[in-house]
Amino acid sequence: MKAAGEKIAMLTSYDFTLARLVDEAGIDMILVGDSASNVVCGNLYTLPITVDEMIFLAKGVVRAAEHALVVCDMPFGSYQVSEEEAVRNAIRILKESGCDAVKLEGGEEILPAIRHMVQSGVPVMGHLGLTPQSVNQFGGYGLRAKEEAEAEKLLHDAKLLDAAGCFCITLEKIPAALAEKVTKAVSCPVIGIGAGNACDGQVLVLHDMLGLNQGFKPKFLRHFANLGEEVKNAVSTYVTAVKDSSFPNQEESY
Ligand code: KIV
Secondary structure: OOOOOOOEEEEEOOOHHHHHHHHHOOOOEEEEOOOHHHHOOOOOOOOOOOHHHHHHHHHHHHHHOOOOEEEEEOOOOOOOOOHHHHHHHHHHHHHHHOOOEEEEEOOHHHHHHHHHHHHOOOOEEEEEEOOHHHHHHHOOOOOOOOOHHHHHHHHHHHHHHHHHOOOEEEEEOOOHHHHHHHHHHOOOOEEEEOOOOOOOEEEEOHHHHOOOOOOOOOOOOOOOOOHHHHHHHHHHHHHHHHHOOOOOOHHHOO
16 A cells, blocks of 8 residues: 555554444554553553453454454553563464554664564554653653754654564654655555645544544544533533433333
């Protein structure tokens, strides 16, 4: 698709029902993101989610996806300790969830693990820029690689990931001009989130783009629906109908 200039559309999903709708709507790739830690589990950060929890979520998504390629995030702590542990966890995720590939955050520092995974037959997606698993080092979720030195390191890392055999790279929250430079410099597709329009594709967190959490509206996010309001209206209408005994009616009864 990169070679053909066809843009790649990716979204996250974390359960069977929504993943089936996302797949039927024609998405190219589904990410079972560790953002599940936030949007599914209600944690402030992505750090607490575990390999077991990611596998549990990914299984439902894999059952739903008939067309899309399913990528599962490797959670914090599952690939940083040693190459062996990284490969063991990646293989566990592929075997037990049935997903097609894994994604992990970082550049040169995790290159040995990435090489080992690729050599073991695990398709790997890289993730550079704002890497939420490192939020405690960054001290927040601000724009990354604004300064020359960090931008140069990011470009260098992207080239290393590409050469190591990553089939794709996610770039999160970096200047659009840098994302364009990276996209042109690597042979694998680059998927952006808050990284401008020159990437080979885009990814968003499903719950965010559906407007399920209206309070979360960073600059890069577009609400493609207002489901938060719809869900609240539906639920309050249901509550009223139960309380005034208009639900269920005769047609809804046996
Ligand atoms: O976990 C996630 O949802 C992600 C996307 C933001 C790319 O990594």
